[in-house]
Amino acid sequence: MSTPAGDRDDGSYSDAVAPYEDSGPSAITTPDSDQHSAPDPEAVRDTRPAAGTTPDGIAHTKAAATWTGLVVGAIVLVILLIFILQNLDAVPVEIFVWTFELPLGVSMLLAAIAGALVMALAGGVRILQIRRAAKRK
Template sequence: MTHARGDATGPTSHDLPGTEVPEGALEPAEQRAGDVRPGPEEVTPVRPAPTRVGTSPSAGRGKARPTRISGTWVAVIAGLLVLTILLVFILQNLDPATVHFFGAEGSLPLAIAMLFSALGGAALVALIGGARILQLRKQARSPRRR
């Protein structure tokens, strides 16, 4: 039996005729002795991971970078503030207003009418922005002609 380092302790399957193993190949685990630590010639030193240009190893220790979850919490808090302000606006503007739209006529609180108009404008902006994003993605995927 032979250790991974090449210590000869007895015959192995490599010694049988017709079972040549390429130079440097390891034996199966069941044919090796209990000591399978690499020899000094098999140990390679571990190098530290490369750092970004212009940064030092201690640069990341001072201030923590913001994460996606922290960004989400900031957005949730900002959304709650906007909703609170919107609720106060609605509660202070409950006077009825008559709305005419494509021949239809109705009466609803002024703040609700303004909220609907703002939501309609936001939807229009989102549709136009989404169409532009799709256009840019399609352009980026297509092969460039020169």
């Protein structure tokens, strides 16, 4: 097999890669040994932000979380309104024995609301189970 010009295929190492030399196990040092000293406790300081603050030191408040939730909710509502307005074609909806026509966007919104209510019901039942279990202990 041929190699590109300049490549060596004689098994030797190139100048950029040195072979691994096994110098044996390295000595284990302890903080009170002569080879290694323990860090100065005064010099080591915690650089993590305090609980409830962001990395730049600004406190995280309930008002900020509420505002963020409202902005995200408003954006979702605008997107939902655009979706409903773009899907105004009437489609037949059949529920058990009833049949009626609704715009496609509205029918999908109602289906999403029904799914959210089912999930809220399931979550509520689970919360009640956990509360009962906690009261027994």
